Amino acid sequence: MIVADPLLDQITAALEPHGLVPRGGFVFGPGEAAPCLRHDAAARSIVLAGHFGSSIWPHFTRWRQAHSGQPDLLDAWSKAVLTQVADKLGGQAVFPSDKPYLPFQQWAKRAESLSASPLGLLIHPEYGLWQAFRGALLFDRAIGFPAVPLNNHPCDSCIDKPCLHACPVDAFDGTGFAVGRCRGHLAVPEGALCRDGGCLARLACPIGREHAYTPEQQRFHMAAFASA
Template identity: 65%
Template sequence: MNYRPSILDDIAAALEPYGMVPRGGFVFDDKNQAPQITEGARPQSVILAGHFGSSIWPHFVQWREDHPSAQDPLDTWSREVLTAVAAKLGATAVFPSDKPYLPFQQWAMRAEGLCASPLGLLIHPEYGLWQAFRGALLFDRALDLPARGAQRSPCVDCQDRPCLSACPVNAFSVNGYDVARCRGHLASGEGDACLNGGCLARRGCPVGREHAYGEAQMRFHMDAFAKS
């Protein structure tokens, strides 16, 4: 028996207090495509959870004030929130930081029909690069979910690709992302514009600029990346 059609409404209501939303989902075509959660048990459906813009930021900041010594604070907060939500909904929560790593980007592309940008980040037609997936909820039954077709990537009509030219050290190319070059720039003392205001390449994308993270959130993410 499928879950009742309002399952997405239930998930949305459970996530809303944390600034998160359900980001689409699907039923696994083949049972073997699903991750094995416990020995001999695999889920049938997945719903991704994430956010658009800075919607999670005030909720995370409030939590962090009560947990100032938390390691990997954003991942820890996400795990705490989504584990509790999963328990309420009879699901299992999994996360991008789990090992062995799960194919979150592939799941996201299928769930919401998103495409990869030249930076490798998935791009949303409205929110651009200012959105993220914090985890996923796995259900042991086939959910009745609306079909989601592929969305047209805004990168298709972008000829100049300002996201690539905005990077001061050309860390992004057709060969991929040179993480070492990027981190070296941040550590060199010449990367303050990225450290303080957020990745210049990401900020160079014109799509969804009105949804860009605020200064404090930008700095948090860049600090975390530089120290990882």
């Protein structure tokens, strides 16, 4: 029997100074493919770490002032923070950018009962598209997790699907994302509104609008996407 583990409170306390929160987790089942830890044993438990809204932005902004020469600054910050947290708590950190790629989207769906939006991004019933997962913490023992609530998919009751009609170059069709078309638009003067104000399709979603990223954060993400 898995009992409640004070490790969850320790993880929460370690993430909070960075604007991060635990985003659910689970115990890998018998025979289930699980990432290997440094000593080659399979992980037993995983806790995802992420944020809602712009909670990380002031913390990341202070950090990047001293690390401006690094590539992919947000990924570098995530790795610096979560690796430190994992080391402190006896775990191991893994990230969406690690190769071979790990199934982060499937883990996120399982950890928080989330579904994909028509834009392909996972959508949260309260925070909408204004949330993200920065990495995960792996542990070699089973952790007791609270039951995952079953969330209704907010897109099911959205009749108009404004997210699919807001992109000026129709990069979204509900089944895929025309990456090249979007990046091409960002590279020309006509793409200034998207570059400076954020993705218009994402902004059109009515769920969680009050949690939208700050303008500075949106510009950062758009610039990072355009240059990838």
